[in-house]
Structures are given as structure tokens and as C-alpha cells.
Amino acid sequence: MIVDVDIGNTNAKWRCQGDSRIYVQSTRSLPQAWQYSGAAITRVRVACVAGADVLQCFAAAVRERWGIDIELARVQRNYAGLAVCYEDVSRLGVDRWLAMLAAFKSVGDEFVAVSAGSALTADWVAQDGQHLGGFIAPGRERMLASLYGDVANVLLTPRVPGELLDIALGQSTETCVDGGVAVLLRGFINHVASRCLGARIILAGGDAQAMLTMCAQEHKFRVSLVSNPVLDGLAIALP
Ligand SMILES: Nc1ncnc2c1ncn2[C@@H]1O[C@H](COP(=O)(O)OP(=O)(O)OP(=O)(O)O)[C@@H](O)[C@H]1O
Ligand SMILES: CC(C)(CO)[C@@H](O)C(=O)NCCC(=O)O
Structure with missing residues (x-):
């Protein structure tokens, strides 16, 4: 096994x-x-x-x-057609690399691999497999933790995606923070989407569904939710 x-x-x-x-x-x-x-x-x-x-x-x-x-699994500069752009490839997160490997194999065209987990990451890959670069930002829980410290988990409320569509002005600490964090998450996904017109967006991670909900309607058709591209990438990196 x-x-x-x-x-x-x-x-x-x-x-x-x-x-x-x-x-x-x-x-x-x-x-x-x-x-x-x-x-x-x-x-x-x-x-x-x-x-x-x-x-x-x-x-x-x-x-x-x-x-x-x-x-x-360890990041390699050139592997399976994917060329990493970092000067020091050992600094690139292996999860980002594996997600790109998996998407490169399945999409067969330019794409952006986005992960919305503990961190938010986005990586651009051209049609020929050249990694163009990306972004790293704190994920939803980290943003909350940075404001609330150790009590972040207590204050985390599982939210139905629909609630995130309309970001109301908060009228308590919790609703102000929830709204502020949602504004940042929405800004991230919509910046990514508007920066890569034409490219598929491969979206994964614990907050992927919420991010999809916040993605502007005109970009949603380009988003594919995937459950765990890192696991998919392992089979490619370590056949
Ligand atoms: N049951 C839940 N309730 C609330 N939020 C959740 C729940 N499950 C996942 N999340 C969200 O998903 C995030 C974790 O996602 P994921 O499991 O993809 O993390 P991870 O793989 O450890 O992250 P990374 O790969 O970035 O290190 C949490 O930060 C939280 O925002
Ligand atoms: C950014 C995270 C934390 C996302 O899980 C991970 O990919 C990581 O630790 N990366 C190292 C830094 C980098 O990728 O440049």
C-alpha cells in the first residue's frame, strides 16, 4: 500500500x-x-x-x-516540464511546487495555482511550464490570530459561504474583524483573477469554497476547485 x-x-x-x-x-x-x-x-x-x-x-x-x-518530496528547478523561477529553489514551499506540478499535468495550458489554507498562495505558470512567480499572504485563521492571539480559535465561526457575499459593516469587534478579513480575502482572489485573464485558476485549501464564493461572477467560470493538489503532485514527484 x-x-x-x-x-x-x-x-x-x-x-x-x-x-x-x-x-x-x-x-x-x-x-x-x-x-x-x-x-x-x-x-x-x-x-x-x-x-x-x-x-x-x-x-x-x-x-x-x-x-x-x-x-x-523536494523542489527541483526543472522537473516534468515545470521550471521554477526562484533563484534559490530550496526556498520555495514544496506544497506550492507539488500543486503546480499537478495542475501543469491536468490543465495543459497557462494557469494560476491558488491555495487558501494556513497561508494564501498564488503561483502563475505559463503554457510552456515556466513558473512566473506568485504571492504569499496570511490565511484567514492567521489573520484572525494576529488580531486575537491565542483566542482566535474560540472566535472562529464556521460561516456559510453566502454570508461572505455581502460584507456588511461590523457593529461589534467580532463582526468588524470578520468583515475586515473577508475584505482582504476577497481582494486577494479578485486581484489574482483579474491579473490572469484567460488562465485557469486552480483553487484548493480549507477556505477554497469561501474564496470561490467571494470571486467576482465574471471570473468564476475559470475557477476549478481541487481537493488536494499537493497529494496529486506527490505521485508525479515520487513516481
Ligand atoms: N472546520 C473549519 N472551520 C473553520 N475553518 C476551517 C475549518 N477547516 C478549515 N478551515 C480553514 O482552513 C484553513 C486551513 O486549511 P488547510 O487545511 O488547507 O491548511 P493547511 O494545509 O494546514 O495549510 P497550509 O498548506 O497553508 O499549511 C484554516 O486556516 C481555516 O481558515
Ligand atoms: C507559504 C507556505 C507556508 C504555504 O503553505 C509554504 O509553501 C512555505 O512554507 N513556503 C516557503 C516559502 C516560499 O514558498 O517561498
Whole structure:
């Protein structure tokens, strides 16, 4: 059994080969125990942007339980037709690279890979596979945490996407913050969309659905929601 694992800053997600289900566990809890409960594992392909300590604990647990070393994806300057534009490719997040690899294979044309998770990222890739650059910004939870500190999670309210369409003026701290953050998220996705007229927008991450809702009507037809391009990219990077 091959298992692909995406260790993000908030959540670790995994998928077993031949099974479309994605399992999620908080990254914080991963060093204590990986909640994998499937069949015996022969390969574990990993993308990790969380700390080295998390990865070390995870690798040690896999070695102890299945007697194998994890296979870690690493960014390469030129791979599978995708050419990374960073001067120092080791600085590019492997999650961004894998998402671009997956989109490059499936779109076959110019695209922008957007992730709305712990961070907001957008990466432009030309039709010939040249990575043109991108943006990194704090994601929704990070923006809230920067205002509320450790109580951010308490104040996070799961919102139905429709609520985000009409950003009302807040009349309490919470509604002012929610509205302000929504303005920034909306600004990000609509800037991306209006900067890449013609290109497909491949949108993923925990806040992808909310971002799609906030995307201007005239751009929505170019957006494809994907559930986890990082996991898709692992199969390309580590065949
Ligand atoms: N149940 C939920 N309630 C509220 N918000 C949620 C929920 N699940 C996800 N989110 C939103 O999704 C974000 C996390 O998304 P995701 O799981 O894609 O993160 P991640 O993969 O760890 O991030 P990254 O890859 O950027 O490190 C949170 O910051 C939050 O804004
Ligand atoms: C930006 C994040 C946090 C998004 O998960 C990740 O891709 C990362 O840690 N990147 C390193 C910095 C960079 O990509 O330039």
C-alpha cells in the first residue's frame, strides 16, 4: 500500500493509493500519533512544510511501525516540464511546487495555482511550464490570530459561504474583524483573477469554497476547485 501524506501548517492530510478518501489530522497532534488505520504500508510519500521536528517524529514513527523510510518530496528547478523561477529553489514551499506540478499535468495550458489554507498562495505558470512567480499572504485563521492571539480559535465561526457575499459593516469587534478579513480575502482572489485573464485558476485549501464564493461572477467560470493538489503532485514527484 502506498500512502501519500501532506503535512501542512494546520492539518496533515493523507490518502491511500486507489482510494479517493482524504483523511485529516491536526499537524499539532501528528508527533504524538499518526491516526492511520489502514492496511500495511510499503511506501509513504511525504510533502512537509511544517517544522523539521514534526517531520522527524513522523519519519521515526513510520520506521518503527513499518520498517521503511519515508520518501520526502523536494523542489527541483526543472522537473516534468515545470521550471521554477526562484533563484534559490530550496526556498520555495514544496506544497506550492507539488500543486503546480499537478495542475501543469491536468490543465495543459497557462494557469494560476491558488491555495487558501494556513497561508494564501498564488503561483502563475505559463503554457510552456515556466513558473512566473506568485504571492504569499496570511490565511484567514492567521489573520484572525494576529488580531486575537491565542483566542482566535474560540472566535472562529464556521460561516456559510453566502454570508461572505455581502460584507456588511461590523457593529461589534467580532463582526468588524470578520468583515475586515473577508475584505482582504476577497481582494486577494479578485486581484489574482483579474491579473490572469484567460488562465485557469486552480483553487484548493480549507477556505477554497469561501474564496470561490467571494470571486467576482465574471471570473468564476475559470475557477476549478481541487481537493488536494499537493497529494496529486506527490505521485508525479515520487513516481
Ligand atoms: N472546520 C473549519 N472551520 C473553520 N475553518 C476551517 C475549518 N477547516 C478549515 N478551515 C480553514 O482552513 C484553513 C486551513 O486549511 P488547510 O487545511 O488547507 O491548511 P493547511 O494545509 O494546514 O495549510 P497550509 O498548506 O497553508 O499549511 C484554516 O486556516 C481555516 O481558515
Ligand atoms: C507559504 C507556505 C507556508 C504555504 O503553505 C509554504 O509553501 C512555505 O512554507 N513556503 C516557503 C516559502 C516560499 O514558498 O517561498
